[in-house]
Amino acid sequence: MAVSESLAKPVNALFIPVVSVIGVGLIGGSFARALKNGGHVGRVLGVGRDQASLEKALHLGLIDRIATLQEAASESDLILIATPASVLGRMCAQMKPLLKPGAIITDACSTKVQVIEAAREALGGCIGQFVPGHPIAGSDESGPAAADPLLFWNRNVILTPLPDNKPADIERARQCWQACGALVREIAALEHDRIFAAVSHFPHYLSALYMSIASQSDSAGIALDLAGTGFRDFTRIAGGSPEMWRDIFISNKEAMLHEIDVFLLGLQRTRKMIENSDADGLHAWLDQAAMARKQWGENK
Amino acid sequence: MAVSESLAKPVNALFIPVVSVIGVGLIGGSFARALKNGGHVGRVLGVGRDQASLEKALHLGLIDRIATLQEAASESDLILIATPASVLGRMCAQMKPLLKPGAIITDACSTKVQVIEAAREALGGCIGQFVPGHPIAGSDESGPAAADPLLFWNRNVILTPLPDNKPADIERARQCWQACGALVREIAALEHDRIFAAVSHFPHYLSALYMSIASQSDSAGIALDLAGTGFRDFTRIAGGSPEMWRDIFISNKEAMLHEIDVFLLGLQRTRKMIENSDADGLHAWLDQAAMARKQWGENK
The missing domain is CATH 1.10.3660.10 (6-phosphogluconate dehydrogenase C-terminal like domain)
Known part of the structure; x- marks a missing residue:
């Protein structure tokens, strides 16, 4: 049972030019809002299948631009997939040919083993760019209107890194969540x-x-x-x-x-x-x- | 499925000279407090096995006197048994020989069929004096310190009257709970x-x-x-x-x-x-x- 924990600490040095959020609901919207409020991001792109939600997110300032999956893949330095687990593989497959070399993808799915399998199959040789995550936060409400920059404050976020991940990429994913005020732990996916x-x-x-x-x-x-x-x-x-x-x-x-x-x-x-x-x-x-x-x- | 319901209404006419509460915890204490606050009772006797709880209830003014089960039986016009279901039969058996002829016993147990069986066995020919009840109210807290005169306000209280009950006695039990602000319904015990x-x-x-x-x-x-x-x-x-x-x-x-x-x-x-x-x-x-x-x- 390998568990490590680190308390939230200021990560003033963190700055990510372009972040994309796929699925701008409670989780994706709160993540975007927290990073923007902390000055950790240059621009946030929002991707989703529900146009009304995207426009709401834009109107609320959670995202700076509504983008296609292709645009997000080719422009982003960090991509958060905050969709149901069943579509994560398809998202990864569509983004793979367009990803910037140094970009990382992370996710917010509540299960990790099958999500990692799906990502591995979709991303192939790029699997090292996927740092799996799971923020333990929620609310009865959903959608961009429920987004809250403090949703992750003092809450656990689990990373289940892959042997393929570069330590610096794991660290960047960790810093993003710490910038949202979260307590980040690493646990093996199966556990x-x-x-x-x-x-x-x-x-x-x-x-x-x-x-x-x-x-x-x-x-x-x-x-x-x-x-x-x-x-x-x-x-x-x-x-x-x-x-x-x-x-x-x-x-x-x-x-x-x-x-x-x-x-x-x-x-x-x-x-x-x-x-x-x-x-x-x-x-x-x-x-x-x-x-x-x-x-x-x-x-x- | 025979269900009747009546909304809470003022019962100014209700006055019961002596009420006893057996088990002065959250339920018994709240019942006593609500009746006292409404001016519906002359004196409240408290009975229980935990001396510290009884003294607390006395100190808080929920009861006017700590009494033995025998004193409660012989002096009361209405007795609420607010103990775990398993001891109700024993309480009834000990009180039976001392009960005033017009007195009624009611209870706050969450189950009714077996409680009625136990009461019937214990009370024998006096079973008509037992009007079974179940207040649907609770709290995470317990004990007399948690007693709240508004605990039953706008909450359901179920009566499961017996064929042996006099209509006037059922009505009196109903009025007591209505005086606590409760919505009183009658449902068959099995249902x-x-x-x-x-x-x-x-x-x-x-x-x-x-x-x-x-x-x-x-x-x-x-x-x-x-x-x-x-x-x-x-x-x-x-x-x-x-x-x-x-x-x-x-x-x-x-x-x-x-x-x-x-x-x-x-x-x-x-x-x-x-x-x-x-x-x-x-x-x-x-x-x-x-x-x-x-x-x-x-x-x-």
């Missing part, structure tokens, strides 16, 4: 995916599965009407983008299946406790969970 | 238990099971360190009282087992989607869940 399956993807899966069952039961009408604050918090994440989460589940398949299988065993074990009215067993289980949750909350 | 298994007890079960697994995995240290706001909200309810939830799971066993079994089927179905990289199936499922969650949020 990253297992960790985030456990603490992010699988909770989302459970919440969505629960929500879909609860909302389609025979007594859903009155039941949802009587649901309270526990229900509210437990299901909040189920409201997330179906497209993004579909891609995450598929691209982190192995780790997701592992989480599901471990949970299934726990479900069978605790189901038996309830069936047998095993008060001691239930208490021990619930007590451990409650203590762990309280301890976690105190450390945050 | 109540099924509904709350679905929207409250089962989410708690999932959250606690998830938390216990996540906190005991090999990579729990770094994983919990990287967990974000989704994890925070999803696991918040897992911090609840192990004793209370143990009792809820056991006393609502049938409905809980049903929820677990339906969820198991959903788990197997969606696991297969992930295994098969079934993008359309996953999108349809996640989209339905996200839409249902958004719709629910808008109606709240």
Whole structure:
């Protein structure tokens, strides 16, 4: 488990002439805004399939120009791909022939192993220019209007560098995120995916599965009407983008299946406790969970 | 599905000379405070096993006197049992020989079928004096210091009256909760238990099971360190009282087992989607869940 961490520090020396953001939503827009506010970038190009979002981003000053993928590829010194994981390979393939030699591509996808495979296939000999990343930040809101220069402030950003990366390129990606106020860590891609399956993807899966069952039961009408604050918090994440989460589940398949299988065993074990009215067993289980949750909350 | 609802309305005429609260914590303390603030009660007696809590409640003015269970039984016009479900039967049995003829007992337990069975066994011919209730209100905090006269304001309180109850006694229980600002509904006990298994007890079960697994995995240290706001909200309810939830799971066993079994089927179905990289199936499922969650949020 190789993990390194460095605290946010001023990176005044960082200046990148041209940055492109592919997918100018919450993440891409916040990244652009933070770099611009800090004076770390000469010009930001915005690329996307939704013209209205791009115009909004332009209007808000998150980007300086709406560009095509080709323009972004040929003009940029740093490119952030902030799209669903399933399109990253295609973006890379289209940009590859046009990339400037010293340019780096990074991304904001929540899974890394399959994203790296897709990038490797698309970029071939240029794979060294791809420094994979994952900012651990989000919001209930989405789109460029939700962009916030402080979104990454004091939040973790994980880099999962490749053996093909030049140390200086990894350092540049790190500095960009540090310039956004983030705490940057490096973790191996496989370990990253297992960790985030456990603490992010699988909770989302459970919440969505629960929500879909609860909302389609025979007594859903009155039941949802009587649901309270526990229900509210437990299901909040189920409201997330179906497209993004579909891609995450598929691209982190192995780790997701592992989480599901471990949970299934726990479900069978605790189901038996309830069936047998095993008060001691239930208490021990619930007590451990409650203590762990309280301890976690105190450390945050 | 017999449901009736009535909006909160002023109940100026309500006055109960002596109210006892057994278990002066968040729920019992808030009930006492709301009735006292509204001038609806002459004297409140507090009963409990934790002397420090009782003294705190006395100091805060939630109760006027610390009493024994026997004193409460013989002096009260209304008794609220706000303890874990597993001790309600014992409380009723000890109070039965001393109860004033016109007094009513109500409760705040989250399950009703088994609580009613326990009360029926304990109270025998006096069962008509027990009007079962369930206030749908809570807080992360507990104990008398967390008592809040507005805890029940605009919140649902469910009554699950018995055929043995006098209409006037049901009405009195209703008026007490309305005096706390609550919206009072009547639902059959069995339906109540099924509904709350679905929207409250089962989410708690999932959250606690998830938390216990996540906190005991090999990579729990770094994983919990990287967990974000989704994890925070999803696991918040897992911090609840192990004793209370143990009792809820056991006393609502049938409905809980049903929820677990339906969820198991959903788990197997969606696991297969992930295994098969079934993008359309996953999108349809996640989209339905996200839409249902958004719709629910808008109606709240």
